[in-house]
Amino acid sequence: MTPFEENGDVDYDRLTALVGWVEDRDVDFIVPCGSNSEAELLTAAERARVIETVADAATVPVLAGTGHPGLQETLEATAAAADAGADAALVVTPFYFQHGQDALAAYYRELADRVDLPVYLYSVPAYTDVTLAPETAGELATHPNVAGMKDSAGALGPFIRTQRQTAVEEFDLLIGSGSLLAQALDVGATGGILALANLYPEHAAEIYDRHGEDPDAARERNAEFVDVNTAITATYGVPGLKWAMRERGAPAGYPRSPHVEPTAEAKTHLGALLEELA
DSSP states (O other), X not given: OOOBOTXXXXXXXXXXXXXXXXXXXXXXXXXXXXXXXXXXXXOHHHHHHHHHHHHHHOSSOBEEEOOOSSHHHHHHHXXXXXXXXXXXXXXXXXXXXXXXXXXXXXHHHHHHHHOSSOEEEEEXXXXXXXXXXXXXXXXXXXXXXXXXXXXXXXXXXXXXXXXXXXXXXXXXXXXXXXXXXXXXXXXXXXXEOOTHHHHOHHHHHXXXXXXXXXXXHHHHHHHTTHHHHHIIIIISHHHHHHHHHHHTTOOOOBOOTTOOOOOHHHHHHHHHHHHHHO
């Protein structure tokens, strides 16, 4: 998350504190400037400073969101992320204009050829209306500077097809849905980049760790978090997630306009879900 003050300014002190809060709860890496970071509501200068703040505070690797609709701005953002101390770049599919799979593949190949950071592909059709096809991901997985992919299609079938296409050595296929973490690990996921890991980082880590020893227990534990994960993603989004994080004591700050604070009804619902998991 990117904590904002109530007036909309980025709260860099809270951001530093938030890095410590999630690290203390066993995350393996941190992703500034992703979807739940409200990256599209940040200026280019703010993005660079957010990444620098996180990189300075973190003791785990930093996978920074650098994707934009066009190649030139993505190149500039990725270079800025490298200068800020990021370890790799998470690059969302180009959006706004519609592009075919050949164009998407060419875009990522050129980007990976020209940047100094390892590139992670990012397909999130719910936000972009763009899906990176499994075959395209598979083609790109052979590029020496394409290190992995976050798949946020939100369905296990497409994830399995992508896993089969990208089953090459040293390619990290990451699930983007907290409701499917254990099931994705069943079929070969490396890990996850999850909204849920902002709210319950220790339990996301627990599901991951438990899966290695007892997949059935991991799936059962994962199922306990499906309702709250649905609430903070599909129902109430970033404002609901930030409110829930504040309720748990996380220095999450406030959402930036045009987001608005959750309604009283939403807070009641979220509060009940948090109580069930306490």
